[in-house]
Amino acid sequence: MLTRFLLWAPAISFLAGCSSAYKDLAASAKPAVASIYSNPLPDTSIWYRASVDIVGNHLSGLLLIKSRNDSARIVFTNESGFKFFDFEFGPTNYFKKHSVLPQMDKKAVIRTLQNDFLLVIGYPFRSPNLQYFQDGRFQYIASQYDNKLAYLVYPLDSKTIDHLELASKRKKLVTLTFEGKSLQAAESIKIEHHTFNMQIQLSKLKTGNVSQ
Amino acid sequence: MFATQNIFAQYAGFKPIADVLAFKAKFTQESSKIRSLSCQFVQEKSLEALSEKIQSKGKFYFKKDNKVRIEYLKPFSYLLVMNGDKMLVKDENKTNQVNTSSNKLFKQINRILLDCLQGNVMNSVDFSSKAFESNSQYLIELKPKTKTLSGYFKSILLWVDKKDYTATLIQFDESGGDKTSLQFVEKKINPTLADTLFAVGTSN
Numbered sequence: 310m311l312t313r314f315l316l317w318a319p320a321i322s323f324l325a326g327c328s329s330a331y332k333d334l335a336a337s338a339k340p341a342v343a344s345i346y347s348n349p350l351p352d353t354s355i356w357y358r359a360s361v362d363i364v365g366n367h368l369s370g371l372l373l374i375k376s377r378n379d380s381a382r383i384v385f386t387n388e389s390g391f392k393f394f395d396f397e398f399g400p401t402n403y404f405k406k407h408s409v410l411p412q413m414d415k416k417a418v419i420r421t422l423q424n425d426f427l428l429v430i431g432y433p434f435r436s437p438n439l440q441y442f443q444d445g446r447f448q449y450i451a452s453q454y455d456n457k458l459a460y461l462v463y464p465l466d467s468k469t470i471d472h473l474e475l476a477s478k479r480k481k482l483v484t485l486t487f488e489g490k491s492l493q494a495a496e497s498i499k500i501e502h503h504t505f506n507m508q509i510q511l512s513k514l515k516t517g518n519v520s521q
Numbered sequence: 522m523f524a525t526q527n528i529f530a531q532y533a534g535f536k537p538i539a540d541v542l543a544f545k546a547k548f549t550q551e552s553s554k555i556r557s558l559s560c561q562f563v564q565e566k567s568l569e570a571l572s573e574k575i576q577s578k579g580k581f582y583f584k585k586d587n588k589v590r591i592e593y594l595k596p597f598s599y600l601l602v603m604n605g606d607k608m609l610v611k612d613e614n615k616t617n618q619v620n621t622s623s624n625k626l627f628k629q630i631n632r633i634l635l636d637c638l639q640g641n642v643m644n645s646v647d648f649s650s651k652a653f654e655s656n657s658q659y660l661i662e663l664k665p666k667t668k669t670l671s672g673y674f675k676s677i678l679l680w681v682d683k684k685d686y687t688a689t690l691i692q693f694d695e696s697g698g699d700k701t702s703l704q705f706v707e708k709k710i711n712p713t714l715a716d717t718l719f720a721v722g723t724s725n
Contacts, residue, residue, distance in 0.1 A: 354571075354573055356575055358597050360614050367614075367615050369612040369613075369614070369615070371566075371575060373571070373573060373575075375573060382571055388593055388597070388599040388612075389591075390699075391630075391701075392695070407570075407697075408697055514575075514597060516575055516576070
């Protein structure tokens with residue numbers, strides 16, 4: 310059911326309308342805004358409480374984002390320790406699927422998760438070919454990847470980010486909001502898909518000795 | 522000679538039990554006296570390749586037959602209730618009822634936990650087992666025989682207190698090298714536990 314929906318998602322997004330959500334964007338100069346990513350990645354290990362709602366299914370568990378030597382591992386387990394997936398990301402499009410639950414091991418599912426977490430890690434915004442736009446309300450830093458455009462969206466009058474978007478040429482596909490100065494060490498992250506019903510919510514856990 | 526040394530090296534302080542059949546019978550008989558159990562638990566998930574560990578703790582309740590309530594309290598809250606073929610899971614956002622009879626893997630994991638607690642684990646057709654002992658504990662090593670289970674677990678180890686035949690630690694060793702352990706502490710044997718603790722309605 311889940312896989313069938315993800316396979317159809319691009320077609321649904323195309324049929325949803327031909328008027329572009331980005332038609333009012335005009336090219337602009339590079340905006341003077343605060344970066345939300347460190348380059349290279351900071352050496353961190355952060356555990357999040359994770360909740361994933363996808364086409365009527367609810368998964369909850371713990372998600373680890375561990376960065377070392379500019380690569381990142383993302384591991385999602387349920388509360389009892391049973392692993393859903395373990396992915397490795399590196400710069401220059403490196404991606405390795407270390408393990409994935411057989412029911413989730415479908416190309417469309419993996420690609421969707423890969424694109425979502427690339428926004429969190431931030432590799433696409435290292436591109437030397439970033440584009441800059443603005444409309445009446447926001448200024449945008451855009452990067453092209455996987456035939457899509459990823460946008461960092463800042464209010465016109467602020468250096469602080471408002472949210473991120475992932476879009477096709479015409480349609481907004483994903484909105485990502487977060488709390489914290491850096492997305493790579495955020496207190497909480499919310500990823501919402503617009504072309505099918507999927508939402509990922511992460512909130513940082515206070516880990517360590519639990520005996521107190 | 523070499524085999525014996527390997528076994529000692531694998532489980533330090535433990536030696537193989539000579540009369541396994543007698544131990545099986547005794548384990549089943551003593552476990553049958555445990556009608557209910559309440560305790561605290563500490564769970565540790567180790568991701569070996571990443572040198573990462575995460576600990577969680579909470580309350581654990583067991584009541585015959587086939588009723589388990591695992592209540593995670595730190596560093597997150599999560600409730601898991603198993604009652605026969607029914608299961609209830611509740612996180613911060615949502616309560617879900619799961620019928621384990623429609624999910625083979627859930628059912629098997631559910632069965633392992635209950636068999637460990639009810640002393641039947643050495644009779645399970647899903648595992649081959651070996652038993653060891655130290656001065657204070659028994660150690661049961663379970664190796665999955667079915668393809669589904671061996672895809673997830675290399676072995677499951679169960680430490681049992683010699684005094685009361687209750688589980689002190691269960692360790693799941695995954696095929697990829699990661700481990701999850703559940704340590705049981707502050708055990709109360711045969712406390713009165715209300716059936717409402719094991720209700721799988723969504724009002725928990």
